[in-house]
Amino acid sequence: MTLSPAPQSPSPLADDRPEPRRGLRSVTQALRARPWTVAVAASILIVLFLLPISERNGLDLLLSNIYLASFVAIAGFGQMLVVSTGRGAIDLSIPFTITLCVYVATIVQDGGDQNIPASIGLTILVGLLVGAVNGFAVVVLRVPAMVATLAVGFIAQSIVQIVSSTGGHAGSSPAVAVAARGDVLGIPIFVIIAVVVGAVIAVLVFRTGFGLRLVGTGQNDSSALLAGLRPGAVRWTAFILSGGLAATAAILLGGYSGGASLGVGESFLISTIAAVVLGGTLMSGGSPSVAGTLAGALLLTLLVTLTNTLQVSTGTRSLIEGLVILTALGIGAQKRR
C-alpha cells in the first residue's frame, strides 16, 4: 500500500515545487503540481492531428474556435470559483443565466449603438442578481448548491420564456458585433478579454485575502469559520461573481451570434463543468486552477473542431466527447490512496 500525496493546493507562498523525481513518477508529480498540463498537452495533440487533414492553415483553425473557447473560459472561471468553495458546490444556473443575459443585452441594444453602456451595465447587474439569489438560497436557506442553482435556473428559464414570448426585438449592436470579430495585432479581441479576465481572477484567487478565504473555505468549512474567514460571505460572493462572469460571457456571446435565441446558453452547463474539471480544479473544492480552466475550455472547443473536421455523425461525436473527458480525468485524477 503506497501512500501517494494528494494534490497540493496552489499555495500563495509556494514558489518552489517539490523536487522532481525520475521517470513516470516525476510525470505524475508534475501533473499534480500543474494540473492544467493534461488539457494543454491534449490540445496540442489535437492541433497536430488536425493540421495535416485540415485544408485551412493551423492558425486559422485555432482562431475559428478560440471565440467559443473564450466564452466557455469566462463562464468557466465563475464555475471554478463556485466549485472551489467546496462541499460539492456547483452552479447549474449558468446556462440559464447566460440565455437570460443574452436576451437582456440584445434587447437593450436593440440593434443600435446608442445603448451599449446601458446594456452592459444592466446585463452585468442581472447576472450579479441571479448570483445573489443563488447565494441567498445556499448560504441563508442552506439549500445544497446543486439544488439551489437548479431551482434558480428553472426560474430564470421561465423569465426567458416570458421575455421571448413578449416579442421584444433582440438584436446585437453593430459596434459590439464588429468588436466581436475584431482583433489586435492578429489576436482576436475576445481572446484578449478572456485572458485579461483570467489574469484578474488569478490575482483575485492567489494574491488577495478573498482568494485565501475562498480556497480555505473549500478545504475545510469549519476551520474557515473558526479562523475568521467568514465562509458564508465567501460562498455568497463566489455565486455573485459567477453570475457576473456568466453575464460577461453573455454580452460577448450576444455580439458574436448577433442576437438571442432560447437555446443560446444551453451548452454552457456541460462545457463550464468540463472545462473546470479538465483544467484540474478539484471538484471537492479548495484547489482552483485558472490556467487550467482556460486550457480546459480550449481543449473542449478543439474537440468540436476535430469532430467537425472528421465529419463524423452526431452520435459518434457525442461518444468521442464523453470518452475524451473520461480519459482526461483518468490521466489527471490521483490514484487511489
Next chain:
Amino acid sequence: MFETMGEAIGEPGQASVSVVNRLEIVDVAKAYGSTRAVRDITVSFDSSQISAVVGGNGAGKSTLMKMIAGEVASDAGQLLLNGETLGTGDYTPAKAHAAGVRIVHQELSLFGSLSVAENFYIEQGSSGSAGFGWRKRARRTAEAALTEAFGASHGILGSAKVDALNAGQQQMVEIARAASSPGLRVLILDEPTSALGIEYIGTLAAFVRQLQHRGIVVLFITHKMSELPKLTDRIVVMREGNLVADMPTVDSTTDGLLSIMLGGEHGIAMRSAAASDQRQHHHAVDAAAKVLVSVTGQRSQLAGGIAVSAGEVIGLVGLQDAGQEQLLRAIQTRSDKNIVRAGTSAYITGDRKSEGIFPLWDSESNLVVSAVVNRSSWIPFRKARLHAIAETWFSRLNLSGVAAKKRIVDLSGGMQQKVLFARGLATDAELLLLNDPTRGVDLATKGDMYQLVRDAVAAGKGVLWYSSEDSELQQFDRVYVMHDNSAVAEFTGDDISTESIMKSAFASQDSRREEAVQPSTRQRVLASLSALSRQPWIFAFIGLAIVLGVIDSKQHILTYFFGLGLILTLAPVLALAATAQMFILSVGDIDLGIGAFMGLIGVIAATSLTTNPPLGAALIIGAILLYPLLAWFLRVRQFPALVATLAMSFVYAGLALTILPNVGGEVPTWLTSISHINTMILPLPVWILILVAAAGWFIVERTALGTRIRALGSNPSALESSGWNVTLVKVLAYALAGVTAAIAGLLFAGIATSGDAGAADGYTLMSIAAVVVGGCEFLGGKVSPLGVVLAATLLSLMGVMLGVLAVPPLFTAASMGVLLLLVMGLRRIVTQARKA
C-alpha cells in the same frame, strides 16, 4: 503536579493470567523518506498483561500501532500473531480485522447515518449473519456489548442514530463495537479516554481487565500519565523510533517516564518547564482591566455571568460535552446575542482535523491565513510580507524552516498544533479561545504551549480555555464549571481542584436527572409530533397533499378512477428514475447521466427489442452493466462521480444516436400494453408507485446490503477497514441504480411508443429535484425511499396543478424552482425551530 504512579489505585501486577494470545513484533521498521519513524523494533505483547505504549510526538508509537493494524505497510520485519505471520506486503486493515486485530483511533470511525445496531452489524464483517432477523440480533449485540463495557447506565439505545449521540457516547459505542468484533485477539486503543467522561474511566478499566481475562491482548496509547496505573500493568516507552524502556507499571513514576521519554538535553529543558508549571496566577488581575467577553442568559446560571478580562487565564471545565466547546465557538462566531465580545478573538482548537487545519495547504499558508484575511479582502498582497509573518512565527516556535513548506497534514500532531497556535497569535487578537489545544500532544509540546499562553497573558491578552485534562487546572487563574450548556459554578485561585469541580458538576447532574423522570401525556404527544416532523419524507407528503387538494378542488379528478390514473401516468417513471438516483446518492455520488441512459434504453426498446428480442434484451443488459462498470472505474481511479456521470451522459447519448439517429422506431406491443393494464381498487400508476416505494424502502432500510450501501455513503474508509469489499458494495449500489433506471426507461418508452435519444433528458435534473424534495441528503448516506416516491409524484403533478389553476405553461419551470426553494427553506426553518 505529577503523582507517583505506585500510589495510585488500580489492580496492577495481575501477571498470573495465562497467555492465550501473543503478538510478536520482530525487527519491524518504517521510514518516511529520510525520517526513520520506527527503527528495527522487537517486542512482544500478550494477554497476560495490559500494556501501554507511551512516548512523545514522533516517537513512532502511532506508526507502530498502525503497522500492527495494517494501516501502514512496514519496510522490514515481521508481525506474528500466535506464531503465524500476519501477512507481509499485502497486509491491510481488512486483513488485520480478519485476523482479529482491531484498532480504535482518536478520530472515530463510526457510521453517522446508521443506527448503533447497524454499526455493530458492519463491525461483524462479512462473517456476520445477514439472514432473517439480522436487525434484531444486531440490536441485542449492541446493547449487550455496551452494557458489558460501561454498565447498565450507558443510556444508549441500539436503534438510536449515531449522529444523534454526543462525542462521549460515540466513543463508548466505538470502544464497545471494537471489543465485540468477532474473533478479536488484539485490541489497540489509541487515546480511548480523550472524549470519554471521567465517570466512565473506572468502568472502562474494569472492562479491559475482563477482555484481558478472556485472552485478548489489549494495548493502550495514551498521553494521560495519571491513567496508566488504573488501566495498565506494563509500560513500553518509545523514543525516536526506538524502544527505550519496558517496565511494570508499579515500578514507574511520571517523572521517571518523562525523563526516559524525553532523554538527553531536551528532556532536562522539558522537566524544568514542567517544574515551572506551578500555579502562575498569583499576579492580581487589574480591576480596571478591559472586559473582553461577557456571557449572560442561558449559558450561565451565575449571577455575574461569564466574563473574561485582559490579562487573565480562565478555565472552562466540567464533565464531557457540557457545552464548553459550543460556548467557545459561539464566542468566536458571534452567533449568540447573549454574548458580548469587545474586541477581536482567535480560536485555537485541539480538534485539528475537523476544525483546525486546511489540509491542502503547506504549514506556512495555514499559519498566516487568519492574519492576512483580517486585513483586506480585495487588495492584492505581496508574498514577501506573508513570508515575513510566517518567518517570525516559525522562529519563535522553534519550527525548522523545512516545516514551512511541508504540507500541514505531513506534520506530526504536535507540530500542527503549534502552527494553529501561531495562526491565532499572529492575528494579534485580544482574546484567545482555546478548545482543549493539548489533546493528543506530547509533553514537550504541551510545555511549549503553556509558555505561549503565559507570554500572551503577559502581553495583556485574555484567555478562555476549555481543558479536559486535570493537570492543566494549574494553568488557570479562575475556572467556570459548565454543566448542560451552562456555567454552574466558579472557582478562583487555590479553590480550583479536581474535587471541587467534580462535586459541583455532579451535583447539577443529579438534580437534572430527577427532573426528567416521568414525561406527561402532553409532553409525549409533543415528542411524537416532533418525531414525525423529523421524518425526512414529511415535506414531500405535505406538498403532495396540498397539490392533490388544489387539483381536486378545481376538477374533482381524484374521485374518478380514470382521472387519477391519467394525471399520474408519468409519475411512476419519475419515481423509478428518482429511486435510481437515490441508490447513487446513498453511496455519496450523483448521477448526471440518468436521463440520457433512459433515452438509450428507450431507443433499444424501439429498435432491436422489437425486431430481434434476444439481441434487444442482450443490449439492455449490456447497457445496465455500464453502471457497475462505471462504479468500479470510479473506485479504481478515484474521481468525482459528478463529472464521470456527466461524461457518461455523452456516451449514452452517442450510443443512442448511433442506434437510432432520428426519432422513430416502434416499441414492442407487450411494453406499450403495460400502461393499459386494468387494476382493482386503485389505478395502475398508484399501484406502481406503492410498489416502488415499498421495494425501495425494503432494499435500503431492511436488507443487509442496504445497510452496507448507506455505510459506504457515511464513512467509506471505516467500511473498508471493517473487512468489507467496498468496491463490491459500490458496484452493487450502481447495479441497483442501473436496473431501476432501465425499468424507468422501458416504462417511459412504453408510454411514448417510439424511441428518441433525447426524450428523457429532463429526468436527470428532475430526479435530483425529487430526491432532494423527498428528504435525502447529498452527503452521509441519508436517504428516504418513501420521500423520494412522494416527491416524484408531487413533481409530476405540478404541471397538472398549474393547468387547473389556469397558469400559463411559461411559468411551469419557475413554479418548479419556487417549489424547490420553498421546501428547502421550510425544512431549514423547521430544523432551526427544533434546535431552539
